[in-house]
Amino acid sequence: xxxxxxxxAAIHCALVLVGMNExxxxxxxxxxxxxxxxxxxxxxxxxxxxAAGIFxxxxxxxxxxxxxxxxxxxxxxxxxxxxxxxxxxxxxxxxRQRGPAKLPASAYAKxxxxxxxxxxxxxxxxxxxxxxxxxxIVAEFRTEGDPRxxxxxxxxxxxxxxxxxxxxxxx
Amino acid sequence: xxxxxxxxAAIHCALVLVGMNExxxxxxxxxxxxxxxxxxxxxxxxxxxxAAGIFxxxxxxxxxxxxxxxxxxxxxxxxxxxxxxxxxxxxxxxxRQRGPAKLPASAYAKxxxxxxxxxxxxxxxxxxxxxxxxxxIVAEFRTEGDPRxxxxxxxxxxxxxxxxxxxxxxx
Numbered sequence: 001x002x003x004x005x006x007x008x009a010a011i012h013c014a015l016v017l018v019g020m021n022e023x024x025x026x027x028x029x030x031x032x033x034x035x036x037x038x039x040x041x042x043x044x045x046x047x048x049x050x051a052a053g054i055f056x057x058x059x060x061x062x063x064x065x066x067x068x069x070x071x072x073x074x075x076x077x078x079x080x081x082x083x084x085x086x087x088x089x090x091x092x093x094x095x096r097q098r099g100p101a102k103l104p105a106s107a108y109a110k111x112x113x114x115x116x117x118x119x120x121x122x123x124x125x126x127x128x129x130x131x132x133x134x135x136x137i138v139a140e141f142r143t144e145g146d147p148r149x150x151x152x153x154x155x156x157x158x159x160x161x162x163x164x165x166x167x168x169x170x171x
Numbered sequence: 172x173x174x175x176x177x178x179x180a181a182i183h184c185a186l187v188l189v190g191m192n193e194x195x196x197x198x199x200x201x202x203x204x205x206x207x208x209x210x211x212x213x214x215x216x217x218x219x220x221x222a223a224g225i226f227x228x229x230x231x232x233x234x235x236x237x238x239x240x241x242x243x244x245x246x247x248x249x250x251x252x253x254x255x256x257x258x259x260x261x262x263x264x265x266x267r268q269r270g271p272a273k274l275p276a277s278a279y280a281k282x283x284x285x286x287x288x289x290x291x292x293x294x295x296x297x298x299x300x301x302x303x304x305x306x307x308i309v310a311e312f313r314t315e316g317d318p319r320x321x322x323x324x325x326x327x328x329x330x331x332x333x334x335x336x337x338x339x340x341x342x
Contacts, residue, residue: 001251003172003260003289011285012266036269076288080172089174089260095183098207101323108320113311114182117247117303118174125296132288141284149279152272 006045006083009035013046014054014079018071018138019157023164025056025064030160045083052082064162071138077129089125090118177216177254180206184217185225185250189242189309190328194335196227196235201331216254223253235333242309248300260296261289 013031020026028046032039046065049055056068067074092115097108142150184202191197199217203210217236220226227239238245263286268279313321 001172001174001255001260002258002262005264007261008264008266008285015285034270035266037266076292084172087173089172090178091173093176093179095179095206095208096320099205099327101327103317103319103323107317107323110315110317113308113316114179114186117308118300121247121296121299121303124299125292128292128295129289132292137284137288144281145284146274146278146281148274149267152274152278156270156272 001089003080004084006041006048007080009037009042010045010049010079010083011076013042013065014049014067014074014134015138015141016153016157017055017065017067018134019153020066020161021163023066024161025058025066025164026157026161027064030156031065034156048082049079052078054078054082058164062162063164066164071135072133074134075130076132076134076137077126080129088119088122090115090122092118172260174251175255177212177219178251180208180213181216181220181250181254182247184213184236185220185238185245185305186309186312187324187328188226188236188238189305190324191237191332192334194237195332196229196237196335197328197332198235201327202236205327219253220250223249225249225253229335233333234335237335242306243304245305246301247303247305247308248297251300259290259293261286261293263289 012035013026016031016034017026028043029039031046032042035042046055047057050057050065050068053068054074055065057063057065092112094108094112096112096114097103141153183206184197187202187205188197199214200210202217203213206213217226218228221228221236221239224239225245226236228234228236263283265279265283267283267285268274312324
């Protein structure tokens with residue numbers, strides 16, 4: 001079982017956006033170069049984050065992306081679900097209904113206990129992801145991260161962020 | 172993100188084996204027919220469960236599979252890891268090291284905070300899976316499951332299980 005590589009890129013992008021000035025945007029191309037992925041690949045995930053209400057997109061050649069809400073209100077679960085979609089990792093194929101016995105459908109009215117157990121575990125996973133907020137990860141990076149890495153991130157944001165006249169709709 | 176279909180089949184097979192007489196084995200072909208999967212497909216997962224010490228295999232035309240340890244000592248985590256492998260869902264690609272800044276490797280000595288956060292969540296998922304024991308799922312099925320489904324499962328086991336002269340090495 002493997003989360004797509006888009007999850008890693010999306011989280012890194014989100015953390016970069018936390019560091020921008022109020023209302024500024026970051027061009028997708030700069031993010032793509034920073035994380036060594038193709039622009040078209042990254043665009044798909046950036047747009048998924050916009051669709052999920054995590055990012056905002058300001059169109060045009062001087063536009064780019066910014067957070068749609070505060071970093072305290074964005075969790076790793078939000079980002080994972082935006083990139084991976086809402087389905088759980090375990091998808092019950094009702095294989096209990098296969099086989100030669102051919103019971104009527106009413107024999108399967110109650111959900112399969114295996115599915116119930118796997119979904120309990122999934123809820124624990126999602127709760128743990130929901131507890132990981134962007135604001136906390138950024139704060140830890142700024143205090144615990146290698147100073148050269150922190151400085152390089154700061155320089156990147158300063159170099160590429162674009163001030164915007166439009167007011168962010170950030171809640 | 173999706174667990175492979177082999178996980179569903181493997182868990183169902185394990186639950187069937189809980190219901191057998193002491194020391195008896197279940198032929199793989201019967202399990203494959205019961206869950207509507209090809210024998211060759213299922214064999215791969217049954218062998219993974221043997222390799223992981225969850226199942227035992229008695230070779231030969233009158234052999235088959237049985238649990239290698241008590242149902243109380245087998246969790247859904249054991250089965251998921253046997254089928255899916257040990258790697259976590261999030262695999263850090265160190266994309267923080269990409270980009271034009273080209274910091275020395277020493278700047279990345281500490282693990283990436285994103286990887287750390289994702290692994291914390293993974294540990295919660297695995298802990299929840301580890302709390303789901305086969306014995307509990309079977310007990311719930313026997314008391315809460317549709318009586319027709321419970322009866323059909325019982326009939327299946329009675330019909331296909333094979334007594335064995337060899338002593339099970341079950342711990």
